Each structure stands twice: as C-alpha cells, then as structure tokens.
Amino acid sequence: MIEILHVEDDADIREIALIALSLSGEFRVVQCPSGEDAVRQAQGYTPDVLLLDVMMPGMNGPETLGHLRKIPAMIDVPVVFMTARAQQSDVDQLLSLGAAHVISKPFDPLLLGEQVKGIIQEHTPWKIAV
Incomplete structure (x- = not known):
C-alpha cells in the first residue's frame, strides 16, 4: 500500500480525493483538515508522499511543509x-x-491516483514495483 498524508481544509475536496485515491485499492490515505493537525499526525508516521493544500487558514501549505521537514x-x-x-x-x-x-485544482479525480503513483515512482522508484 502507498501511504499518503493528505492535508486539505475543505471537507468536500478531502472526500473527493479520498474516493479518487481509494478506487485503485493501492493507497492508504490519512487525511488532516489543517496544517497543525498534520504536524501532530506526522509524529511517528512516515507516508510515501505528502499531498498539501496551499491556501489554508492558520498554517498554510508551505508553512506546514516547513514544520513537517523538521521531523526527521x-x-x-x-x-x-x-x-x-x-x-x-x-x-x-x-x-x-x-x-x-x-x-492544479480542480483536479481530475479519475487521474489523481495515477498522478500520485507517477510522482512517487519518479522520486522514490524503489517504493513501487512497475
């Protein structure tokens, strides 16, 4: 299973992404409604990829990434x-x-899983057998 940490403040977009990524049966998705929640969730959890919304109230996506990168x-x-x-x-x-x-949003739900798999293959090819 490919582990994904998805951070998105919009509940509808979280649901669409979860359904889209669940279609293949290849992904385990942990979702967080905020950057702060993601930083808490990330303690002791190592996903294969981070999906981060950019514009969120409180801690935005780039700020969330900065905090997550402090976790070894x-x-x-x-x-x-x-x-x-x-x-x-x-x-x-x-x-x-x-x-x-x-x-880009709006994203194509039918393509999201393949996009994520391609990104993981490009950046950590040992994680996915072709």
Missing part, C-alpha cells in the same frame, strides 16, 4: 502541492520550496 522521518518524503493558484509563477515558487509536483 519527513525530510525526504516527496511533497505535492494542490492549489487553485496555478499560474507559472505560483508553481515555480512551490517547486522552489522543494515540491516534487504541483497539481
């Missing part, structure tokens, strides 16, 4: 930002923070 087990976990602000300058800024990929 999270230093090398690939991060994918999901954002409605997907102009090239926004994407470039997220990539400069160490993002492996940026997925």
